[in-house]
Amino acid sequence: MGSKKVTFDDIARHTGFSKTTISRFFNNPGSLTRKNQEIIRKALKELNYKENKVAQILATGETDFVGILVPNLMLHYYSEMLNQILLTYPEYGYKYIVFVGSEDPQVEQDYIQKLLSYQIAGLIVMSHSTPSAQLAALSIPIVSIEREDIHICSVNSDNYTGALLATELLQKNGCDIFIHINTPTPITRPAYQRINGFRDYCTERGLRHELFIRETGTSASSITAAMLELFNEIENRYPGQKKGIFFSDDTRANAFLNVLLRKYHVLPEEYRLVGFDNSPIAEQAVYPISTVGQQIRLIAHETVALLHEKILEYRSGADWSAPPVHRVITPMLYPRATTDDGGQ
């Protein structure tokens, strides 16, 4: 920068108003006539005063800060979503204050209070700690992604359709038994629909199927141990049958594939696998893993676009009691080496 700081004296001299009037403009603009506010705003521009954003915020009550609450950045899904949200900066101009989840929900709630005190324009919530009813009570523009969203606006993947696509691909591969491996998931989370989609697809078509809901931990070694145990169970239960397995995510699909490869060195004909998320690990596996890809870039863009709409509504003083908007983005199937192409 290097430009000299513009003082209230400079603005007073430039406009012909007293310093007290200039103070009033910043601290209580409504106490000045609209015309005088305009004169001062024009002077601020001419003096390049806009560079002191803080004074500007105080004058208008508006910032271009948006808070983002994310549960962690260890999962590729979250880091890529954050990446894509941050990349919207040139388009929307919002600056993002990012908070990564704490074990302690109180830390997140204190953080939200601090964000409010900075007069943030809105909030994007991916973390699960604060119920949507409590978030809605903050009365600021909020959009959530893939979390419980009863009382707040949201943009989610169509998890149900994603599960249908995955199971359909396994059916086209001529599997005898259909298996879904997932972790315990609250029914209010959008991702729960993966379980519903799998179950409904199999039930409606009379396909033999089984659901394995298992706690696996999040470390590579605990996931591998859990997948080895499941592999032994599945081998014992369905010998000689063609097993089509749909996994809750690519990390678990990859761990299961590695168990198979350590035992058989190649992917046996008897196993067909589909993951979820289209993470890099799916593409980088020895046998690139078929997967359902969430359109992360699109979800991020829809989220910021919806938040922007809500911020404009909020600022225009529009009716703030409208029911929350829920937008849904269709996921895409990526057939790869862990399935036959299913005629596609």
Added chain:
Amino acid sequence: MGSKKVTFDDIARHTGFSKTTISRFFNNPGSLTRKNQEIIRKALKELNYKENKVAQILATGETDFVGILVPNLMLHYYSEMLNQILLTYPEYGYKYIVFVGSEDPQVEQDYIQKLLSYQIAGLIVMSHSTPSAQLAALSIPIVSIEREDIHICSVNSDNYTGALLATELLQKNGCDIFIHINTPTPITRPAYQRINGFRDYCTERGLRHELFIRETGTSASSITAAMLELFNEIENRYPGQKKGIFFSDDTRANAFLNVLLRKYHVLPEEYRLVGFDNSPIAEQAVYPISTVGQQIRLIAHETVALLHEKILEYRSGADWSAPPVHRVITPMLYPRATTDDGGQ
């Protein structure tokens, strides 16, 4: 929140000062006596005025915002570093405004200017677009991580020692020929020391070695194609010899391992591999990949601690022309299935 907004009238009534004096406190606190400033600060606390951070910033010129510039969040290294920096919030209280790199360096530079106008307390820089001389000229506290840092403070991994550890492990595995695979890297980047460490280790011990510096792109498919090409070259050049390969990072090591597994289904005795970074992909590979782990959590903590020191110095008006501080964190070796244990 829900607490009623405290106005200048309230503060004036509470302190017995005029509203003009209160205005002056916020806009030019130095024009009031120290004693009167204290009285108003006490009143602000009593009135719970602290919740309007913006006014507070204007009064003190101090924020607890720290800007973070990161080149991308697709590489696990960056997303995990960001994760660990954000997790320091409960300890230091800094709130992080995050910017993810743009193709266009001008976008980053405009963003920095905007951050300055918000009176951020400091800056953490991981992106490469802005030379350190230009960053130093901003005259605010800055700490960089793993980028050119001649004129600014930094915290880096000891890349040189990391390369020594990797090459030593390959030597203990009784390899005949030592290979380092890397991408074109500017000599001013800390990561360049991986090349130097490998070369020095081999030269000093008279080990036969070769350096392959190749552009590989960043997509899974372009990296795989580049590794396949290198594999063919290395097979032709060193048939029947035990090849010890040290890779610039785990992603490329994993792609090379997959090329081997697609051809041989097991890891041949003739190949020993070591990656760099200790990314999840190294641990999750069919043969978990030996690697040099950067202590990301420690680097993140050192970075915030050093920045915090610099911010306190800056605020105390201490000498600002001191030479930049460079701190170095020792990496750790993780021997896994792609090497023998090397007697450890």
